Amino acid sequence: MTSTSDNSTADRRTDMAMQLRARGDVEAAIDLMQQTLELVPNWPEGRFILANMELEAGQTETGIGTLRAYLLLDPADSLGASAKLATLGATADTHDLPSAYVERLFDQYAPRFDKALVDGLKYSAPQQIRTAIDTHFPQRRFDRALDLGCGTGLMGAAIRDITTKLEGVDLSAGMLTAAKRKNVYDNLDHASLLDALRAHASTYDLVLAADVLVYVGNLAHVMSATEHAMTKSGLFVFSVQAGDADFRLGPDQRFSHSEAYIRASLCSARLSLIQITNSSFRQERNTDVPGLLVVAAKPT
Ligand SMILES: C[S@@+](CC[C@H](N)C(=O)[O-])C[C@H]1O[C@@H](n2cnc3c(N)ncnc32)[C@H](O)[C@@H]1O
Structure with a gap:
């Protein structure tokens, strides 16, 4: 993840949540990320990070919901949520990857x-x-x-x-x-x-x-x-x-x-x-x- 939330408390909490996740405590990371998003509810990357944590924790339906919430905040889909939804079987066949996602990836x-x-x-x-x-x-x-x-x-x-x-x-x-x-x-x-x-x-x-x-x-x-x-x-x-x-x-x-x-x-x-x-x-x-x-x- 490269862009921040423009809220230093939220950024610090996100860092801590990532550290928890890296140490294997995904449940605690999810908790902290949810609290973080109460501070910055319209931060697209924050939603995407939370969705990945939920999917990692096996909370597939919740993760799918969070990916959809992310897409409402970033319709250009620069992080590739639609591709993730497709591979999870949560959308009809994807015909293309979003340009914003490919551009950012490369x-x-x-x-x-x-x-x-x-x-x-x-x-x-x-x-x-x-x-x-x-x-x-x-x-x-x-x-x-x-x-x-x-x-x-x-x-x-x-x-x-x-x-x-x-x-x-x-x-x-x-x-x-x-x-x-x-x-x-x-x-x-x-x-x-x-x-x-x-x-x-x-x-x-x-x-x-x-x-x-x-x-x-x-x-x-x-x-x-x-x-x-x-x-x-x-x-x-x-x-x-x-x-x-x-x-x-x-x-x-x-x-x-x-x-x-x-x-x-x-x-x-x-x-x-x-x-x-x-x-x-x-x-x-x-x-x-x-x-x-x-x-x-x-x-x-
Ligand atoms: C895996 S790289 C291959 C690059 C190069 N052809 C090579 O052989 O090294 C794929 C490249 O295709 C570009 N790309 C993917 N979809 C594209 C599209 N619809 N229009 C233009 N470029 C695209 C990416 O930005 C990336 O630079």
Whole structure:
């Protein structure tokens, strides 16, 4: 948690409640957090902290109620309560994660992202995407590439030498600052990938999405906006986390997608499938997370 309640007594009590929780006394932590919220009833983060404590204590229904109270105070949902409610089965299927939540998550993550992913989680989507492009189109050079959810620029760095112009778009200003430092993009846009795609018709001959569609459930809009933004014979190359439902938000707050769903989504957007293969792009707790590597093209 980063923001405070603007009430020093409430902030002190919250610190104490967190310490109690860290020592394993969740019931006492809940008591103290409830008293704290009597002082600052409209502090969204306080509600979110209390909800997590209640869920940790096995008070699921109460925790769900507190998450809903939090959402009334922060409708933009920068802490991701709606995703939590979905994984608790307390809402209908979630189609998307709130932009404010993704932005905040990655703003916090940005300074340690490269090290955490590449060293810690053995992240390899950018290299695998590059290899797939080289395998299918060994001599091809691109005029204008768009890196969706470019993050700190790992994907950009992996394909810079095969495109004349390279653009990146991301929701997180913190990630974009790190990407700018890599000095591989001609342009970086602080926007949602859908807005960036919709703003360009028949523009890009290469669109990339490395470990980004895990933050989007229903892919229908992304597929049709990508097709709209691509030139004829342009490529769309991306990774997803593999699952058996069309799309499902997991406890890791990331969506998985099934192969059948990816095939159907590409087909509805009139994109031709070139490759869809099982792979793994990262590890969780030293275990490979199953993924799909996809290469598709806009027909000529
Ligand atoms: C796991 S990181 C991957 C970054 C980069 N593609 C790479 O391979 O290192 C996911 C990135 O996608 C961005 N992101 C997620 N949803 C987005 C959306 N709807 N529009 C734009 N960026 C998004 C996040 O802010 C984050 O920087």
